[in-house]
Amino acid sequence: MTKEEVEEEPLSPMARLFQLQELDNCIVTMIGFKAKLSPDIILDDLKHNVYKHPRFCSKLSDDGARWIKTNVNVEDHVFVPDIDPHEINEDGDSFVDDYVSRLTLNPLDKARPLWEIHILNVKTSDAEAVGVMRCHHSLADGMSLMSLLVVCTRKSSDPEAFPTIPAIKRRGKTMSHPFSDKGWFLRLIFVIYSTLILIWNTIVDILLLLATALFLNDTETPLNEGAGVGNNLRRFYHRTVLLDDIKFVKNAMSMTINDVLLGVTQAALSRYLNQRYGDKDGEDGTTTSYLNNLPACGGYVGQGFGM
Structure with a gap:
């Protein structure tokens, strides 16, 4: 990957939060396919589409405070492991779960854009192959990931056409407040009451946030045993x-x-x-x-x- 720096942009507050060593939050997405995957096709689509998403062609600055636009060599981000058939032992689901779990022990390389794709041509209970995408949460949210995946795919009925997204069905008319058909005095009382409730809830949320930052700690449960410990293995299981x-x-x-x-x-x-x-x-x-x-x-x- 060349280090041609085009422009810089500061990280958002949430992106900085996800970059903290205690969090280092990544998104792991597993997608099942009905046919074996061709790495060449995926690489070609990424070369033509990854530049459309600025975060996927940006890396962190040395101080970790800014995004730096850079050229992306997609071959450095797509991995096709050489899988031994005997290692699968006729249980592709367990193999995929083990593979994804091991990914948690390997942090993303911050010298290049923080995303990678793993192609597993392993037959599972409901797929002929599995694609695993891992990216840092500071890089994108769920909508950004879905948009990237959509532009990298085509319709099976028309290889030149993008997939169509179903239109959102509206739930109908929004319910009016209970005093909409009453006099102006009752409507005024309702507005004042709603405003006071909003102010009160905001104050409570701010106080809880400050207390959490200063002295409140999460309750210790079996879910956070070993949390924050370096190289702590996260076990992944997937169900359809x-x-x-x-x-x-x-x-x-x-x-x-x-x-x-x-x-x-x-x-x-x-x-x-x-x-x-x-x-x-x-x-x-x-x-x-x-x-x-x-x-x-x-x-x-x-x-x-x-x-």
Whole structure:
């Protein structure tokens, strides 16, 4: 990669936060494909599209405070490991999980743009090949990653056409406040009340933020055991969930897809913590799934693990 510096731009506050050594936050994305992947095709698409996203062709300055535009050699960012068939042992899913987990031990090279793609032509339970994309969270958010992936793909029915994104369906008219059809005095009272509530919540959030920065610490749980320790291995497991099932729950409960996914994630974490606390407190190392083993917090005992 050449070091031709074109322009510099300071990092945003959130980008600086993600660059802290205690966080060093990366996004790992796994995509399954119905056919084996050709590295040459992927390299060619990246050469024609990566320059459209400034963060993907920028590197950090030496002091880590600015983005420096640079030329990108995409070959340095695409990895195709030589996979031994005996290493897979007819279990492609475990191999992919192990491979992605090992990536957490290798930090991204900050001398070049902070992203990389790994091509795994390994057959799993639901794919013929898997692509793994890893980029630093200071580089992009979810929308930026999705836009990059979209411009690097084409329709199967028309190899020259970009994929089409379904139009967003509006939920309908926004509900008006309860005093919209009342007199001006009641509307004024409602506006004053809403403003006071907003000010109060803002003050509480600011005080909690300051207290957290000064002396409040996160509660120690099995989820953060070993957090912050150098070269701490993060174990990745992936599961495939049918979109039709998620939509079924969404429609039945009149919510969004994000609501369903958040609820499933919360339920899974609660069940995991309930099991871990049960194992820790049980004398024989076993626990009963229907018992609530979650510790009380401020006089409240969580009950969210039964979903």
